[in-house]
Amino acid sequence: MKEIDVKLEDYQYLLPQGKIAAYPLKERDSAKLLVYKNGEISHDTFKHLGSFLDKNYSLFFNNTKVLPARMHFRKDTGAIIEVFLLHPEQPTRIVQEAMLVKNDAVWACTIGNLKRWKDGQVLSRQLVVDGKEVELHVQIVNRDKRWVKFSWNQTDSASGDLNFVDVVEAAGNTPLPPYLNRAAEDIDETEYQTVYGKKEGAVAAPTAGLHFTDNMLETFKTEGRLLDELTLHVGAGTFQPVKVNNIKEHEMHCEQIVVYKYNIENLLQSKKILAVGTTSMRTMESIYWYGVQLIKGEAEEQNLFIKKLYPYLYDDAELPSRKESLQAVLDYMEVNLLEEITGETEILIMPGYDFKICDALITNFHLPESTLILLIAAFIGEDWRKVYDIALKEDYRFLSYGDGSLLIRH
Incomplete structure (x- = not known):
């Protein structure tokens, strides 16, 4: 197993209550957009997201829909x-x-x-x-x-x-996150849903997707971009506080995912992969590790389940490429005449994780000392501090109803 030594205390920052967005903006795509690329940071509006993405990017969305839980x-x-x-x-x-x-x-x-x-x-x-x-x-x-x-x-x-x-x-009522410190209102019934949510089952919104409008999606399609939807039903565990300093001891929440055959085909043909939200990222990275299980003969029959520390069992030299792993999943589905696989993941992405699928990420700004901050730090390294310091200084709105960021690794 890889030697991973991650301490929660290293992922703290001061988040004033006034920086937390209690309500959504009137226009979804009018949110501010922080763009991080090659260590450089710039600022724009979410509606201009496409101008920062070259045509090789495929966008993968999480189409779960929030239940009034x-x-x-x-x-x-x-x-x-x-x-x-x-x-x-x-x-x-x-x-x-x-x-x-x-x-x-x-x-x-x-x-x-x-x-x-x-x-x-x-x-x-x-x-x-x-x-x-x-x-x-x-x-x-x-x-x-x-x-x-x-x-x-x-x-x-x-x-x-x-x-x-x-x-x-x-x-039921809309299950707003506890940090909003208010009861759900009529506006939340529509605004705490993405415009593309279809599969009921989440008890929290995939919030990076809240900024997208139908017009934005149509523009991307007109430009010839590949847009795809997979499913992870976001659980309440996403708000679960981390109570241990040694992250490996954290009881990671388990969430149900649905992987469709066309998802695998689209991932295989994509040159660059943009995850819309951390839930889409967790789903796609989990798909890679399912392929590893299949190749190594470790997958239970038709059972996609990724334990929280499974990605840290192997050195990179022992692992298949993105293409090899995805092809193994596709072959398995074709042999077994499967159009979809339902499984669960408790994957814990923390500094030291080597990303296998995702090249870029759209996400909001997350709580200090949370598993989501660990994911961001894993993706862009110590620059996460620079990103968050600047976001606070530039008066970005934080958390579920807050502003967005585009993080490009290379």
């Missing part, structure tokens, strides 16, 4: 219980299938006011979904694991035909 239920005593969806457990752990489940489902959740919610106690809410009256019931089925059973039925029909996603969209 935060729900509230009132007990007879008046106490409010908050249920926050994390990931599905039954009858399926595959997010896209779980969205279509009818009648009942079990999800792992975080639960606010847990002590006031007794085992066996059913909490209920009346909803209106597509003009139909619906009763939604929740019950704890595993307190230790925080598993909650959701069941629903139409009051005017013996057999309901509503999917879980229909019910959640009627019952």
Whole structure:
């Protein structure tokens, strides 16, 4: 295994509360854009992103869509219980299938006011979904694991035909990040989604993509750029604070990804690869390591799973090229007649990581002492400090609703 010695204390910076963008800008693409290339920094507006990208760049987006994952239920005593969806457990752990489940489902959740919610106690809410009256019931089925059973039925029909996603969209609120320090408002229902979000299942937005408009995407297509979409369902773990100084001991969050055959084909034909957001980057780098597993005979049957420290097991001389690894994934899918593979990644990208797929990154500005700052430091080295110092000095807006950056390594 590679010798990696990364200390959290080395990735601290002072972020004043006033630098955190509490609300989105009126126009998505009017955000400021910091451009880092070859160690040099310049400033522009996000709508001019294309002028900094030569025609060899292919853009890869994360098309996950944010669920209104935060729900509230009132007990007879008046106490409010908050249920926050994390990931599905039954009858399926595959997010896209779980969205279509009818009648009942079990999800792992975080639960606010847990002590006031007794085992066996059913909490209920009346909803209106597509003009139909619906009763939604929740019950704890595993307190230790925080598993909650959701069941629903139409009051005017013996057999309901509503999917879980229909019910959640009627019952839930937008799961804004805790650092915004405000409740969700109507504006967040649309602004905390990318314009290209399609696959319901995230509980946090892939925020780098929030700056894109339909007009920008159409312009890129007109210019002949390759645009592609893959899927990583962003989990609440993305906000999980790092509590250990030795980063390798951090319990990295696991997120579900969906890799499509056309993704692999497009990656193979791309000369330069631009990840729109850290989630797209984590997905593509994970695809590379899945190819390594296939080549080395370490992949379980049709099971894409990348452990957090797997990339550090091998010296670079032992590893296949980008093309070889991607071709191994494509060959595997063709032999097994697969159009997509669903898997999970807990990949931890930190200084010392050698990027295999991504040549450039679009991202917002992240919290100090977070796994995302470690990813940025891995990508551009110690220059991350220069980037953040200048962003603070130039009054950039930070975090989810903040401004963007384009980081080009070479």
